[in-house]
Amino acid sequence: MNKHFAESELIINGDGSIFHLHVKPEQLADKIILVGDPGRVALVASHFDTKECEVESREFKTVTGTYKGKRITVTSTGIGCDNIDIVMNEIDALANIDFNTRMEKEHTRQLEIVRIGTCGGLQTYTPEGTFICSVKSVGFDGLLNFYQGRNAVCDLAMERALLNHLGWSGNMCAPAPYIIDADSELVERIAGDDMVLGVTVACGGFFGPQGRQLRIPLADPNQNEKIENFEYNGMKITNFEMESSALAGLSRLMGHKATTVCMVIANRRAGRANTGYKNQIDDLITLVLERI
Ligand code: R1P
């Protein structure tokens, strides 16, 4: 039996669009690019050959158009996994729930989602300007723990190994990390020789959770050193950002394909940052548009 969703659970605006994104079902493409910065939507859309709609609400800006014949939707998520919860549930509803009957559709429509972001590099081989495609994401954000099926899609053995390595217990740096794979076929198609395949930690903050200490000391002063040293089945943790875990996790649970590609704008080991990255990220956008 397909499910029916009450008005309070699936909030639809008077014009038939979904509550936060303000996008209507017919405006969503199967290929989706997510970016954090609303300003990056125009940069992606500047490559489009045609545009069919532009919608904006809060930090969520959306353009649907075509690139070399491919219909693509680009949407900004703002910062953080809490916003990914909104964006992923709303785009999945646009694709898989009938807005007239409020019933789940008979057949699941699978979406292909690539997040293009910025990140901090954690290894000597990930200096500023490196493009990293996330093969796995480590969630320091706790979002996936609110959904049933979390244990079935996460890498429980790697989670245990990381927790043992970090030595965190009780409420130190809680919630416990969850580890989730990106879609392997999508990773193979999106990542070329021009990208590092990486393990990305998505943090619930830019400062403390990423081991940045300004005036307030960290709960675990050795956090980043331990993260940089962690090795599991030949993999090392390569970068910090703030959305890839919830994106990979919710996509797996919903039956969509997803991965995250980021450009390193700060190398934490070298203590260097580059704030003039806006032109260079356009190169990453072009690679993704060609390969999605
Ligand atoms: C922090 O500055 C923001 O930058 C990164 C982080 O994930 C976080 O959203 O990604 P975006 O450049 O896509 O926003």
Ligand code: URA
């Ligand atoms: N985005 C992050 O989340 N961290 C960084 O260090 C840089 C960009």
